[in-house]
Amino acid sequence: MAGIWIFAESREQTLELISAGTSLARQLDGAAVVTFATSRQLAEEYISCGAGEVLVLPPLAGGQPLEAYVPAIIEAVRGGDPDIFLISATQRGREIAARVAAALDTGLCSGCTALKLDKEKKQLIMERMLYGGAAVQTVVCSGRPQMATIPPRTFEPAAPQEGRQGKVTELAGVQPSPVKVVGRAPKAAEAVDITEAKVVVCAGRGFEKKEDLNLAQELAQVTGGAVGCTRPVAEELRWLPEDLYIGISGKKVKPGLYIGLGVAGQIQHVTGMRDSKVVLAVNRDENAPIFDAADYGIVGDLYDVVPKLIKELRIALNK
Known part of the structure; x- marks a missing residue:
């Protein structure tokens, strides 16, 4: 399957990564952008915004955290053999990315703010800030897929395109995680976002x-x-x-x-x-x-x- 794969925990972050992914895909001879989704409705939206295929994750049983999807994501990536795998760099996304990269025995660049492609080597060249933004580090990723986490709002969200078609694949159910969420207590926000x-x-x-x-x-x-x-x-x-x-x-x-x-x-x-x-x-x-x-x-x-x-x-x- 190859191509550019994407995982994010929210709709907005997924659309941002689709925007980055479609830009890279054009440089990879029109490779497909494949993203994960948690519902059929989101899958249709992602296709309209540039995804070539959407892998729909099954609903989680009550109390299961998002991290319960990690084994299903690893299995799908192994089967699909993507060139590049982008994950949103939220606190949860960074943890999921690290677990996936370790399981796949591949490199992972965290907190990337710019992406470009060496077309000859098909190598992803990534940039991230160092020393509080005083310097920019350029890195490449060893292994396959080449993995990076991208901070939210780094890219503009992809916009819908009329008439786009794509493939929707529903993944099999996930095994229950031994970790369960027993309660959530949101931090009281004192101000607007x-x-x-x-x-x-x-x-x-x-x-x-x-x-x-x-x-x-x-x-x-x-x-x-x-x-x-x-x-x-x-x-x-x-x-x-x-x-x-x-x-x-x-x-x-x-x-x-x-x-x-x-x-x-x-x-x-x-x-x-x-x-x-x-x-x-x-x-x-x-x-x-x-x-x-x-x-x-x-x-x-x-x-x-x-x-x-x-x-x-x-x-x-x-x-």
């Missing part, structure tokens, strides 16, 4: 006191966005919940517009927002590192700039 926001207004240490964050809140309201912050604002000053800080050890965001207010722009923070489509920075220090990552920069005091920006936006947007 900024990773889904189209506009992110980020508050940095340029703010002098907590009450002044109202400026960031007002700007976010005008732009229809959400407020985030740098790590010191959340962890040291505790002005905002830790759910909101952006950086290598916090949230990674990819909004259409990122507005940094009083953000210095250290590499640990930039790693978490570097994929934003447009970056606007406001900082009174003209040498602040954030300007190196910005598409547009305003050198000035945020207490002077932001009220004027809000006023002009209200006029322009009739708010």
